[in-house]
Amino acid sequence: MYLFFLGQKIGMTQIFNDTGLAIPVTIIQAGPCIITDIRNIDKNGYNALQIGYKDISPKHVKKPILGHFKKNSLAPLKYLFEVKLNSPSNRTIGELIKVDLFSVGQKVTVTAKSIGRGFAGCQKRHNFSRGPMTHGSKNHRQPGSIGAGTTPGRVIPGKRMPGHLGNRTTTIKNLEVVHIDVENNLLILKGNVPGKSGNIIKICSH
Incomplete structure (x- = not known):
């Protein structure tokens, strides 16, 4: 039933x-x-x-x-x-x-x-790995490159990036x-x- x-x-x-x-x-x-x-x-x-x-x-x-x-x-x-x-x-x-x-x-x-967890970065939202923490690196929790330059010259839809997490x-x-x-x-x-x-x-x- x-x-x-x-x-x-x-x-x-x-x-x-x-x-x-x-x-x-x-x-x-x-x-x-x-x-x-x-x-x-x-x-x-x-x-x-x-x-x-x-x-x-x-x-x-x-x-x-x-x-x-x-x-x-x-x-x-x-x-x-x-x-x-x-x-x-x-x-x-x-x-x-x-x-x-x-x-x-x-x-x-x-x-x-x-x-609902509000706005979250790539590490928390998509389980990305972080950047190096030593040797002068300034890329710790940034997402990094999001696509090629001239070709295709745009961000592909569906790219995993920071945004709203939870409440779904x-x-x-x-x-x-x-x-x-x-x-x-x-x-x-x-x-x-x-x-x-x-x-x-x-x-x-x-």
Whole structure:
């Protein structure tokens, strides 16, 4: 069954398995999510589910979005995402999706914004090696030559140079579900998840 979840990254820790091996894990506050709308081919041109997460005060929601929730008799939610499906006919608006749909050992795909690191040089951004640090060298962290002179007489597009690093949508596949806390809606995944603590995470599994 195709699962799609929204959650919030809490942080990282480690747990010990039955053999005493320490496993690095990421704890995610996964859901509960609510199906806020169902898209179909006849009306919208495609099949999809709209999923909402995290309650919010109505005064912080714009009126058109607030009307969308009132039409479906739902409380306002802060985050809305769509996931395309082949056949969403077996779902209903207002249905609650909880973390107990996952199982331990299951593989999931996680998508989130990576940590923004601002403007970075070639060493940090592209793992360039630095220049010599002695014998009068003045080329320590500079990028060096960026192309030939007369021919082609320009910088080739895509040249690796200093620039903005991080704050990009990043996807990590095949993260294993190590533990599930149904009471507190916690999903514990083996390994690291993009972004800082408090980041909104999209989790999906086939």
